[in-house]
Amino acid sequence: xxxxxxxxxxxxxxxxxIETSTDTLSLALGEARPGGALHRFSGAGGAQASTTLLPQVxxxxxxxxxxxxxxxxxxxxxxxxxxxxxxxxxAVAQGLAYGTRNARHPHGLPLLPVDTLLALAEQARADHxxxxxxxxxxxxxxxxxxxxxxxxxxxAHTPQGLVxxxxxxxxxxxxxxxxxxxxxxxxxxxxxxxxxFGVYGDALxxxxxxxxxxxxxxEALLRLAPGLLAAGRAVAARDALPLYVRDxxxxxxxxxxxxx
Numbered sequence: 001x002x003x004x005x006x007x008x009x010x011x012x013x014x015x016x017x018i019e020t021s022t023d024t025l026s027l028a029l030g031e032a033r034p035g036g037a038l039h040r041f042s043g044a045g046g047a048q049a050s051t052t053l054l055p056q057v058x059x060x061x062x063x064x065x066x067x068x069x070x071x072x073x074x075x076x077x078x079x080x081x082x083x084x085x086x087x088x089x090x091a092v093a094q095g096l097a098y099g100t101r102n103a104r105h106p107h108g109l110p111l112l113p114v115d116t117l118l119a120l121a122e123q124a125r126a127d128h129x130x131x132x133x134x135x136x137x138x139x140x141x142x143x144x145x146x147x148x149x150x151x152x153x154x155x156a157h158t159p160q161g162l163v164x165x166x167x168x169x170x171x172x173x174x175x176x177x178x179x180x181x182x183x184x185x186x187x188x189x190x191x192x193x194x195x196x197f198g199v200y201g202d203a204l205x206x207x208x209x210x211x212x213x214x215x216x217x218x219e220a221l222l223r224l225a226p227g228l229l230a231a232g233r234a235v236a237a238r239d240a241l242p243l244y245v246r247d248x249x250x251x252x253x254x255x256x257x258x259x260x
Contacts, residue, residue, distance in 0.1 A: 021081025124193030142194030173203035
């Protein structure tokens with residue numbers, strides 16, 4: 001069995017973050033301490049991510065003067081999101097973890113599978129603060145799931161960070177107002193964050209709350225990684241799995257006719 005992880009990672013802990021759940025490939029490499037070394041890459045995702053990802057990871061390591069064995073963990077966006085993107089991030093993270101075994105990590109690098117909507121909410125929080133706005137009480141993360149649906153989740157802002165209050169689920173745009181009301185999130189102290197406003201503007205036009213366009217990013221994963229590692233959320237490569245939420249990419253003819 002892999003040895004137990006420390007309760008508190010060192011301030012100099014080093015992380016690689018991989019986020020490919022949308023049409024953007026996002027990578028970040030850095031340390032846990034504030035102002036620690038940070039190297040980043042952003043480019044086209046989707047089908048191109050699988051060919052670009054590994055060379056860019058190596059480029060970031062070279063820029064930092066680090067090797068994979070110098071890392072303490074790899075964080076990756078586990079979903080929900082693009083099926084291809086999630087599989088790519090998970091497979092690459094597993095491969096890097098399995099291939100990096102040394103005295104510090106005899107069983108390979110630990111992995112931190114992070115919910116995509118948590119990373120989206122964290123990026124929105126950071127952008128909101130950078131613009132000088134006070135922190136909202138809650139954030140509802142909204143990610144376009146295609147097929148006229150959204151991935152949604154909700155988080156409370158606390159002194160300890162973002163805390164999930166409603167887990168990821170699928171929601172029709174027209175049903176979002178009701179879902180927000182059911183969660184008590186239909187007021188001005190809720191930040192609605194994501195990439196859904198331009199896609200489903202008509203259906204979302206009457207929603208209450210502040211709005212901010214945002215995507216999950218590797219930098220958000222990097223900020224979340226130390227706390228997740230300290231909380232014991234790291235897993236072995238074999239236990240790292242995507243979170244799809246939607247079980248099927250397409251419905252059958254019978255299913256489509258039944259919902260008409």
